[in-house]
Amino acid sequence: xxxxxxxxxxxxxxxxxxxxxxxxxxxxxxxxxxxxxxxxxxxxxxxxxxxxxxxxxxxxxxxxxxxxxxxxxxxxxxxxxxxxxxxxxxxxxxxxxxxxxxxxxxxxxx
Amino acid sequence: xxxxxxxxxxxxxxxxxxxxxxxxxxxxxxxxxxxxxxxxxxxxxxxxxxxxxxxxxxxxxxxxxxxxxxxxxxxxxxxxxxxxxxxxxxxxxxxxxxxxxxxxxxxxxxxxxxxxxxxx
Numbered sequence: 001x002x003x004x005x006x007x008x009x010x011x012x013x014x015x016x017x018x019x020x021x022x023x024x025x026x027x028x029x030x031x032x033x034x035x036x037x038x039x040x041x042x043x044x045x046x047x048x049x050x051x052x053x054x055x056x057x058x059x060x061x062x063x064x065x066x067x068x069x070x071x072x073x074x075x076x077x078x079x080x081x082x083x084x085x086x087x088x089x090x091x092x093x094x095x096x097x098x099x100x101x102x103x104x105x106x107x108x109x110x
Numbered sequence: 111x112x113x114x115x116x117x118x119x120x121x122x123x124x125x126x127x128x129x130x131x132x133x134x135x136x137x138x139x140x141x142x143x144x145x146x147x148x149x150x151x152x153x154x155x156x157x158x159x160x161x162x163x164x165x166x167x168x169x170x171x172x173x174x175x176x177x178x179x180x181x182x183x184x185x186x187x188x189x190x191x192x193x194x195x196x197x198x199x200x201x202x203x204x205x206x207x208x209x210x211x212x213x214x215x216x217x218x219x220x221x222x223x224x225x226x227x228x229x230x
Contacts, residue, residue: 035216045220051214104157
């Protein structure tokens with residue numbers, strides 16, 4: 001059972017916008033920034049969003065993150081077939097003094 | 111470009127010790143700007159943080175694994191290592207090494223991962 005809570009799955013059609021939520025507690029999301037990772041099938045996770053809403057170089061601006069208290073959320077606009085992947089939220093946990101992850105959300109592009 | 115590569119046995123017997131090494135290339139390991147972590151993913155499941163260390167040697171482990179885990183670093187070889195003792199089938203997973211950026215508390219570089227199966 002993961003510390004952060006995400007929906008197990010979401011789906012959308014090409015061009016649509018989907019959002020993935022991530023909820024936690026005061027010791028993690030409530031007091032620290034949220035990161036998002038994209039894991040394409042058979043590959044390692046890749047940093048997609050850091051510090052709630054910042055994109056690393058090379059990440060398309062179709063991906064955006066936000067956090068207002070809890071939950072945090074990841075939005076993917078202009079959905080493309082290559083966006084099919086598992087998405088994980090993560091945050092530092094002050095009680096653990098380490099990172100915690102969500103259980104992951106599988107995005108299906110119909 | 112920083113690259114991380116895991117290496118080690120893909121099969122470990124129950125009750126034995128799992129040992130993996132992560133080799134870092136294209137960047138330095140001797141900075142407190144980042145911490146070096148191990149993360150695992152059981153087949154079909156989510157990510158679990160195992161622990162991290164700074165190049166100075168200070169470590170922190172997930173309490174759920176703390177009694178069985180040791181992470182160490184060899185700065186001369188630009189490698190850091192993971193040992194998990196007394197393994198069971200529940201330790202079967204893809205093990206990733208990753209670099210955490212201190213200022214972001216995010217993992218910006220990951221190894222490709224290595225599957226370790228615990229079975230007799």
